[in-house]
Amino acid sequence: xxxxxxxxxxxxxxxxxxxxxxxxxxxxxxxxxxxxxxxxxxxxxxxxxxxxxxxxxxxxxxxxxxxxxxxxxxxxxxxxxxxxxxxxxxxxxxxxxxxxxxxxxxxxxxxxxxxxxxxxxxxxxxxxxxxxxxxxxxxxxxxxxxxxxxxxxxxxxxxxxxxxxxxxxxxxxxxxx
Amino acid sequence: xxxxxxxxxxxxxxxxxxxxxxxxxxxxxxxxxxxxxxxxxxxxxxxxxxxxxxxxxxxxxxxxxxxxxxxxxxxxxxxxxxxxxxxxxxxxxxxxxxxxxxxxxxxxxxxxxxxxxxxxxxxxxxxxxxxxxxxxxxxxxxxxxxxxxxxxxxxxxxxxxxxxxxxxxxxxxxxxxxxxxxxxxxxxxxxxxxxxxxxxxxxxxxxxxxxxxxxxxxxxxxxxxxxxxxxxxxxxxxxxxxxxxxxxxxxxxxxxxxxxxxxxxxxxxxxxxxxxxxxxxxxxxxxxxxxxxxxxxxxxxxxxxxxxxxxxxxxxxxxxxxxxxxxxxxxxxxxxxxxxxxxxxxxxxxxxxxxxxxxxxxxxxxxxxxxxxxxxxxxxxxxxxxxxxxxxxxxxxxxxxxxxxxxxxxxxxxxxxxxxxxxxxxxxxxxxxxxxxxxxxxxxxxxxxxxxxxxxxxxxxxxxxxxxxxxxxxxxxxxxxxxxxxxxxxxxxxxxxxxxxxxxxxxxxxxxxxxxxxxxxxxxxxxxxxxxxxxxxxxxxxxxxxxxxxxxxxxxxxxxxxxxxxxxxxxxxxxxxxxxxxxxxxxxxxxxxxxxxxxxxxxxxxxxxxxxxxxxxxxxxxxxxxxxxxxxxxxxxxxxxxxxxxxxxxxxxxxxxxxxxxxxxxxxxxxxxxxxxxxxxxxxxxxxxxxxxxxxxxxxxxxxxxxxxxxxxxxxxxxxxxxxxxxxxxxxxxxxxxxxxxxxxxxxxxxxxxxxxxxxxxxxxxxxxxxxxxxxxxxxxxxxxxxxxxxxxxxxxxx
Numbered sequence: 001x002x003x004x005x006x007x008x009x010x011x012x013x014x015x016x017x018x019x020x021x022x023x024x025x026x027x028x029x030x031x032x033x034x035x036x037x038x039x040x041x042x043x044x045x046x047x048x049x050x051x052x053x054x055x056x057x058x059x060x061x062x063x064x065x066x067x068x069x070x071x072x073x074x075x076x077x078x079x080x081x082x083x084x085x086x087x088x089x090x091x092x093x094x095x096x097x098x099x100x101x102x103x104x105x106x107x108x109x110x111x112x113x114x115x116x117x118x119x120x121x122x123x124x125x126x127x128x129x130x131x132x133x134x135x136x137x138x139x140x141x142x143x144x145x146x147x148x149x150x151x152x153x154x155x156x157x158x159x160x161x162x163x164x165x166x167x168x169x170x171x172x173x174x175x176x177x
Numbered sequence: 178x179x180x181x182x183x184x185x186x187x188x189x190x191x192x193x194x195x196x197x198x199x200x201x202x203x204x205x206x207x208x209x210x211x212x213x214x215x216x217x218x219x220x221x222x223x224x225x226x227x228x229x230x231x232x233x234x235x236x237x238x239x240x241x242x243x244x245x246x247x248x249x250x251x252x253x254x255x256x257x258x259x260x261x262x263x264x265x266x267x268x269x270x271x272x273x274x275x276x277x278x279x280x281x282x283x284x285x286x287x288x289x290x291x292x293x294x295x296x297x298x299x300x301x302x303x304x305x306x307x308x309x310x311x312x313x314x315x316x317x318x319x320x321x322x323x324x325x326x327x328x329x330x331x332x333x334x335x336x337x338x339x340x341x342x343x344x345x346x347x348x349x350x351x352x353x354x355x356x357x358x359x360x361x362x363x364x365x366x367x368x369x370x371x372x373x374x375x376x377x378x379x380x381x382x383x384x385x386x387x388x389x390x391x392x393x394x395x396x397x398x399x400x401x402x403x404x405x406x407x408x409x410x411x412x413x414x415x416x417x418x419x420x421x422x423x424x425x426x427x428x429x430x431x432x433x434x435x436x437x438x439x440x441x442x443x444x445x446x447x448x449x450x451x452x453x454x455x456x457x458x459x460x461x462x463x464x465x466x467x468x469x470x471x472x473x474x475x476x477x478x479x480x481x482x483x484x485x486x487x488x489x490x491x492x493x494x495x496x497x498x499x500x501x502x503x504x505x506x507x508x509x510x511x512x513x514x515x516x517x518x519x520x521x522x523x524x525x526x527x528x529x530x531x532x533x534x535x536x537x538x539x540x541x542x543x544x545x546x547x548x549x550x551x552x553x554x555x556x557x558x559x560x561x562x563x564x565x566x567x568x569x570x571x572x573x574x575x576x577x578x579x580x581x582x583x584x585x586x587x588x589x590x591x592x593x594x595x596x597x598x599x600x601x602x603x604x605x606x607x608x609x610x611x612x613x614x615x616x617x618x619x620x621x622x623x624x625x626x627x628x629x630x631x632x633x634x635x636x637x638x639x640x641x642x643x644x645x646x647x648x649x650x651x652x653x654x655x656x657x658x659x660x661x662x663x664x665x666x667x668x669x670x671x672x673x674x675x676x677x678x679x680x681x682x683x684x685x686x687x688x689x690x691x692x693x694x695x696x697x698x699x700x701x702x703x704x705x706x707x708x709x710x711x712x713x714x715x716x717x718x719x720x721x722x723x724x725x726x727x728x729x730x731x732x733x734x735x736x737x738x739x740x741x742x743x744x745x746x747x748x749x750x751x752x753x754x755x756x757x758x759x760x761x762x763x764x765x766x767x768x769x770x771x772x773x774x775x776x777x778x779x780x781x782x783x784x785x786x787x788x789x790x791x792x793x794x795x796x797x798x799x800x801x802x803x804x805x806x807x808x809x810x811x812x813x814x815x816x817x818x819x820x821x822x823x824x825x826x827x828x829x830x831x832x833x834x835x836x837x838x839x840x841x842x843x844x845x846x847x848x849x850x851x852x853x854x855x856x857x858x859x860x861x862x863x864x865x866x867x868x869x870x871x872x873x874x875x876x877x878x879x880x881x882x883x884x885x886x887x888x889x890x891x892x893x894x895x896x897x898x899x900x901x902x903x904x905x906x907x908x909x910x911x912x913x914x915x916x917x918x919x920x921x922x923x924x925x926x927x928x929x930x931x932x933x934x935x936x937x938x939x940x941x942x943x944x945x946x947x948x949x950x951x952x953x954x955x956x957x958x959x960x961x962x963x964x965x966x967x968x969x970x971x972x973x974x975x976x
Contacts, residue, residue: 007594007633012246014259040870066869073908083912085877087828087866091240091835099839116696116869117599119825122242129243129270132260157590158604 005117005144005155011125015147016138018154021167024139025174027151028060031109031137035101037089040066041142042114051168052113053077058177060111061101063089068114086115090123094131112140112149124148141171212330216781219328220343223350223372229783230368230816232967233790236843237815237834237864239367241274244829248273251357266357275366276355278808278832282370283352285809286377288493289757290348291516292428293384294341295492297334299430299549300391306335310390313397315667321767321778322382322760326375328780334387341383344376367832374812375782381810382760385664392433394462394754395663403743403751405663408461410469410727410736411655415451417484420564422556423470423508424452425499426491427756429459430549431513431556435489436464438553448560453479454494455720455755461661462754469659472721474693474801477626478645481506482652483572486563487536489556492516494692494804500543506572509536509559510543513552521545529554537562574639574646582638583609583617592630592640597826598623598696602630602640605647614647621648622698625801658736659727660743662719662754666765668772670745674715675773679792681891683747684898685882686715688762688819689722691799691807694826701800701824701871703729706737706750708875712898713747714882719759722800723752756806763817766793784971790818791846791965794882794895796861797821798874802830815864820881822874827867834864838916844956846885849964852972857885857965858916858956872906880911885965889922892959897925915940919959921951 002018004010019027028034036055042048049071056062056077064072065086072081082101084092092098098106110127112120120140125148127136140146143156143164156164218225246259248268256264263269268276300308310331312319320331327340351369354360360369388394395401415421424432432452439445451470452460460467471479473494480488480499483506490499492514500519503510512518524532524544529551535541536559546552574582586606593601600623605616621644630640645652677683687709695701702725710716718726727736741750745765753761770776770788778785789795797814799807802823808830811821815834823830837843838859846857860883868874879899887895896917903911915936918924924932933949936942942954966972 003594005594005599006597011243012259013257014246040872065873067872067907070872070908078909083907083909085866085873086869087240087833088835088863090242091238091833091837094240095837116825118597119828119867119869122244122828122831125244125246126240126242129246129259129261130241155590155594157588157593158601159588 002145002154004147006121009118009121009147011147014128016149017151018145019151021153021171022174024141024151025171027139028109028111029174029176033105033107034060034109034111035107036060036062036111036113037086037115038062038064038068038113039086039115039120040068041116042068043071047165048114048168049075051172054172055111055175056080058175060177063101065089065115086119086123090126093136094126096134107136108134109137112138112146113142115142117142117144121146121148141168213777213779215328216777216779216784218782219780221326221372221782222347223354223369226372226783227368229786230371231364233371233815233834233864234364234367237836239275239363240833240835241271242828242831243270243274244831246270268361271363272361272366274831275363275370276360278830279351279366279370279373280355281805281830282373282377282809282812283348283355284805285807286373286380287348288806289377289380289384289809290341290344292492292757293337293380293387294345295428295514296384296387296430297337297341300334300387303550304391306333308334308390310334310386312389312665313401315397315402315669316665317668318768318771318778319665320382320386321764321771322379324778325767325780325782325785326379331386334390337383337387340379344380347372347376370812371816374809374814375816377809378760378763378813378817381757382764384757385754385760388429388459389664392429392463395661396665397667402663402667403749405661405743406465407658407738408465408467408469408661410657410659410724412470412475412479412482412484412652413655414468415449415470415484419447419449420486420560421449421451421484422487422489422560423479423485424450424456424460424489424491425454425476425495426514427455427493428491428514429456429463431489431491431552432456432460432467433463434549434553435556436460436467438557440464442557444557448557455757456491458662458720458723458752458755465661469724472693472724474626474695474699474721474725477502477628478641480508481572481641482645483508483570486560486567487511487556489513489552490517493806504542507539507567507570509563511552511556512543512545513547513549515547518545519543523547525551529558533558533562537566573649574642579643579646580610582643585636585638586610587636589635591633591635595629595633597625597627597629597694600624606643609647617644617647618651620644621651622700625694655728657727657729659723659738660752662752662758663743664754664758665761666745666768668768671765671768671772674746675769677747678769678794679773679886681794681884681887681895684712684714684879684891684895685794685796686717686762686765687878688717688759688795688797689726689800690719690756690759690797690810691722691801692803693721693725693801694803694824695801696825697871699725699728702726703737704871705798705800705875707731708902709878710737710741710748710750715745715747715749715751717745717751717753717762717765719753719762720756756810759810763814763819766795766817766819769793783968786816786818787966787968787971790861790967792884792886793818794884794887795819796878796881798878799827800824800871800874802827811865820861820864822878822881823865823867824874825867825869833866835866836862838862838913846965846967847969847972849966849971849973850962851974855963855965856956858883858919860884860917875906876902876911883917885963888961889920889959892917892919892923893925896923910935916956918951919955919957921949923959
């Protein structure tokens with residue numbers, strides 16, 4: 001059994017599963033109204049910013065948290081990218097009456113990407129426990145196993161960085177919108 | 178003996194088998210001085226300020242992020258509460274989170290209360306109860322929180338007995354609410370947590386006032402205030418050629434006694450007295466030759482480096498394995514507090530010669546001495562002898578040992594999974610094995626110093642020692658300077674800055690406080706202080722952040738304390754003192770309401786908190802918040818109307834207080850002048866929120882300094898910093914800056930046209946370009962006579 005990236009982060013009876021990129025991509029494709037939530041770890045390599053932009057170009061709006069917005073500004077991709085503080089954003093996401101980034105309603109599916117592990121884990125925990133009616137489904141496409149997400153990758157150590165990049169490429173490819 | 182009848186008189190001389198105890202004797206005519214009429218809420222009980230709490234909680238609704246989905250507190254359990262399910266006792270997940278938050282605040286508040294009570298006992302024993310509370314000519318309001326919460330104006334330290342009795346009773350009542358089958362509402366749990374936070378702030382003020390009064394710590398008497406001396410900070414400042422005593426904790430009397438012994442025996446220049454955490458800060462307030470070795474985050478590494486010839490612990494923030502760590506490097510340990518005795522034998526009142534002999538010979542690894550005045554002699558004499566014994570010992574790894582260990586690493590990744598910050602230690606080891614130790618040395622400051630990595634290492638590599646070896650040259654060079662804790666803000670300073678603070682022309686008070694669980698090292702602490710001090714905010718520090726920011730220097734080689742003045746004024750960088758001293762930051766905000774605005778203090782918490790929430794642009798930041806004390810400290814700030822930002826680890830506190838700017842009804846205030854209702858901009862938007870990175874936290878703190886009462890000039894200054902910090906650190910305009918614009922005069926003059934154009938283009942506001950005025954768009958117009966309040970009872974006249 002895979003252990004959480006922060007090994008003692010065992011939340012309870014409902015722990016999310018580990019899935020390959022194609023499965024997570026297909027799961028994202030099933031979303032009615034998905035949102036990509038991006039954090040500052042994305043900035044460690046241009047490749048990861050490009051991945052976010054590619055997902056954004058598939059029509060999935062981006063909430064840029066932390067200081068990740070810098071990556072999009074530098075790449076001059078700001079359409080459909082909105083700065084939010086992750087805590088505040090999660091506070092919105094747990095409310096079914098929130099109007100969303102487009103003013104047309106909340107999201108049914110949230111993709112976490114490039115966010116410091118333990119902060120992301122807590123926000124995923126909030127959504128797991130309190131964004132249930134209607135359900136907001138969550139996945140993480142970070143290099144960590146996230147028990148509080150419904151689905152995530154396995155833990156990927158730095159020496160496996162190229163494999164991780166391949167996984168992200170496959171994931172983007174498998175998102176059908 | 179006659180039968181005693183209800184309402185009847187009894188002759189005491191006729192009583193038999195009765196003990197008569199006489200408590201406090203109050204002389205006729207020496208009762209409570211009528212210094213101010215009593216307000217509505219002296220010594221509030223659990224429900225007294227509940228209405229105020231609910232006003233806060235309805236705007237800043239509790240947000241929960243459980244760290245555990247179960248409740249394990251009774252034998253019905255474990256209960257699975259996932260998805261806000263109910264447990265066997267009927268409690269839902271949200272209420273259970275509120276309960277855990279209350280428990281954390283209980284622990285934090287109890288630590289400060291226990292500390293304060295302990296201090297009071299020791300000081301009354303040493304000096305008697307009549308030590309006057311006199312902080313000099315510049316401090317008339319000596320105890321703002323005590324006056325505010327208790328309605329008491331303390332004259333002597335003995336007056337704090339009543340204060341602690343009040344707090345202790347409230348703590349017990351609040352702890353009672355935690356029991357299974359008691360409270361069931363998350364809102365009421367949070368109201369109780371806010372009550373606990375307020376009590377915690379009172380404890381801190383009491384503890385600091387007692388130690389200031391008894392030890393003559395800096396106040397407005399000569400030598401105090403903005404011009405307090407600087408002291409050395411950093412591992413590199415300790416001269417290991419001398420005997421070294423390291424004190425750890427928060428309760429200063431034992432360390433103070435060491436200082437007295439060194440002074441009386443002319444050993445000040447022959448023995449190094451250094452400290453870790455708040456005891457070190459407070460030691461420098463009584464003995465300026467003491468040095469601050471490090472904040473909490475480096476405790477493990479300082480102890481493992483073996484520089485201490487004797488370690489003296491008191492209470493709080495001491496590693497649970499401190500004795501084991503001391504034994505590893507042959508440092509005898511002296512525990513001085515009954516709350517942290519570590520299994521040692523109590524040797525209080527034993528012959529000092531025998532204790533020293535036992536410690537030096539190694540017959541015992543440590544001792545307990547519970548009388549502070551017995552600690553100095555034993556600690557110093559032990560250090561003098563141990564220095565000779567330990568001089569040949571070296572606990573820094575040799576080059577060969579270092580090479581062996583970094584080569585032994587198998588890159589399994591176990592340390593990374595165990596590390597709170599997920600540091601990639603294996604990769605740094607690998608790099609070191611090939612001759613490049615920089616990645617490993619760089620990890621030293623990013624490491625929070627917990628040691629969990631070593632617990633899981635399959636190869637039993639002493640990772641902490643390996644990292645210390647790699648960083649050793651920079652550690653030896655780590656030599657900072659910081660002002661000693663100056664204690665209370667002077668009333669005269671408040672008179673100078675009260676107006677600019679409330680009007681907004683000093684853009685805010687930034688209060689970095691708390692522990693060292695930073696997401697990205699100590700340099701963030703320095704950056705936060707530097708950024709706001711250079712922008713003319715007032716920066717008031719306490720505790721570990723006060724220490725950590727002093728480790729870094731600017732291009733001119735100056736620490737932040739050397740580069741900025743220490744006045745409570747624009748651009749000031751003030752070390753207020755230890756954790757308990759941060760009550761003086763509450764005190765400064767309270768004094769603004771009292772001295773500048775003339776609001777009555779006595780027993781008047783709700784009105785003062787309402788004033789601070791609407792008018793005093795202050796924001797706490799606990800970038801490395803870790804402990805339960807930090808939880809109760811932040812909650813105490815929140816009840817008083819002061820928001821706080823925490824680092825990403827702070828999300829593990831499970832609860833935040835965030836508003837919804839998109840829900841208009843949440844932002845309805847009352848104009849106390851005529852009772853009219855006014856919809857206002859979201860200032861402050863949150864009471865407790867985590868940021869992912871320091872780049873995000875800096876603009877967030879600026880945002881949380883907006884207040885509805887800002888004048889247009891003040892608002893334009895705050896907007897300037899908010900927009901500029903966003904552009905500097907997030908490369909963009911803040912998406913919500915327009916919410917804080919009420920009129921064109923709120924906009925900075927230099928960029929007014931550009932911003933008006935943005936408002937017209939992006940927000941579709943109507944602009945009269947001839948008059949350079951906003952015609953339509955803002956939430957409200959600017960009204961310089963707006964008198965904001967959340968309390969109907971403060972309305973002066975009905976419209």
